[in-house]
Amino acid sequence: MSMTSAAQFQAVSQVFGDFTAVDAIDLTIPEGKLTTLLGPSGCGKTTSLRMLAGYLRPTSGRILIRGEDFTTAPPEKRNLGMVFQSYALFPHMSVADNVGYGLKLRHVPGPERAKRVTEALEMVGLAHLAGNRPKQLSGGQQQRVAIARAVAIAPNLLLLDEPLSNLDARLRLQMRAELRRIQSETGLSVVLVTHDQDEALEMSDQMVVMKDGRIQQQGAPQEVFPAPANRFVAEFLGYENFIPTGTEWVTVRPEHLDVRRRSGSSETVDGLTLDGHVTDLAYRGVDVLVTLAAEAPGSPDPVRLVADLRAANAPDLRIGDEITIGAATGHLVTLPA
Ligand SMILES: Nc1ncnc2c1ncn2[C@@H]1O[C@H](COP(=O)(O)OP(=O)(O)O)[C@@H](O)[C@H]1O
Ligand SMILES: [Mg+2]
Known part of the structure; x- marks a missing residue:
């Protein structure tokens, strides 16, 4: 049986000293869909994402990307786009140079690079600010630049770690819709980490609810929400009775x-x-x-x-x-x- 998957965790654990941060998770990230890792602070979401990105080697288990074993491959071999809560833009570079940075590292020639930078900036509605410095932009605009930078390299996977947490409430709602649009326009496989159940319900094709380094439940929001697997999931999704x-x-x-x-x-x-x-x-x-x-x-x-x-x-x-x-x-x- 063959199944398209962008990535797979196979019994992946991460142990720090005698503390198990991620406990033998099995997870398939489907191709061309938006998957959220949802759970309270400290449940192992970022650790899982860092292992997928190659910044942290699993203590045990295997990580596959498009069916190939990447468990021990360094980040630069994985071709993944990453966006964090902090925008992490280069302050001394223009918006365009920030977005083109990953393409330059990959030796994409100048004219092709310029074209892809423009496309990525148009996608996030910021082509007119290409010559600005990051500090001249609002928080929401900076986060759009970070997204454009991650998308410009045409990554195998786009990994987003609480990318909306630093934005104010109104902008956060607007960016949910924008990220959904970007995902469907690009067809990218996206993994979004969040502790916000509304964000996960609204944005996910597949949601994965975690607690204490373990997966509690996974499925489409329409499957998970009406039938929480246990009391933890129910409470986390807002059930009170x-x-x-x-x-x-x-x-x-x-x-x-x-x-x-x-x-x-x-x-x-x-x-x-x-x-x-x-x-x-x-x-x-x-x-x-x-x-x-x-x-x-x-x-x-x-x-x-x-x-x-x-x-x-x-x-x-x-x-x-x-x-x-x-x-x-x-x-x-x-x-x-
Ligand atoms: N490098 C590390 N060394 C020791 N403990 C860590 C390290 N990174 C994360 N942890 C611990 O692992 C747990 C999971 O962390 P994390 O994956 O960042 O959680 P989340 O992103 O879900 O909030 C936390 O208890 C955290 O303190
Ligand atoms: Mg985290």
Whole structure:
């Protein structure tokens, strides 16, 4: 069986002293797609990227690029484009010379180099600033130059390590769309490292969720988000409702929780039903954090649930209200403890 892959990690580990930063990860980076490595600070994202780029040799395992073993090859043999959180431009060079730097190193002749620099700068909308120095540019423009520089060499892979983290919130959103456009225009295989779950959901063809040097779950956002593999992934993706059911947890989105004042007759619903009284409330705009002293068996502690307030029949709750919270089976996600 042959499968196109831009790169592959095969049981790759990185051990620093007695600390395992990356723990035997197996990962395929598909060709022509955007893959994100997502996880909290310290989970091993940058270390994984540095091993792929050749700046760090794996303690064990193999790294393949387009099917060939590159585990011990130096960075310059891999032809990868890299962009970091800091723009890392050469301050004494013009924008054009920054973008052409990698081409010069590769002995691309002058006229061809000029053409590719112009193309790369046009792609990021900065051709008119070719003669400027980096310090004359805004942060967002500098990051575009760094992207143009990485793309100009026509890399096997484009590696981006938190490239949007230093930008302000509005620009960050704009650059998400721009990076997606650049990826689809160039057809490059991109690996993007981020700790921002919204960024990963919005940008990824494939997302890889990591924790403590291990992959927790991978797949398209449309696969991962509705079916988190465990409580860590669920929490990291923003799920807040965790209801104990003995040996497992059940989670449900706020908009799928049905909150009602308790009436005398207890309905039987197919799914989750929790009866209790409200012990605390926190208004949060579109939703409300309800702390419920529930009468559910096996949950001695109050259950904290976030319910959506936009539902047409959402009751106006007060502390002490007797309520029933329900969710249909189809909306429940069971998580191993
Ligand atoms: N050169 C190093 N020596 C020792 N520990 C390191 C080194 N590089 C990274 N680490 C540790 O490995 C873990 C993973 O780091 P890193 O890959 O940078 O995480 P992330 O990019 O996900 O925030 C962290 O605990 C970090 O402190
Ligand atoms: Mg990092």
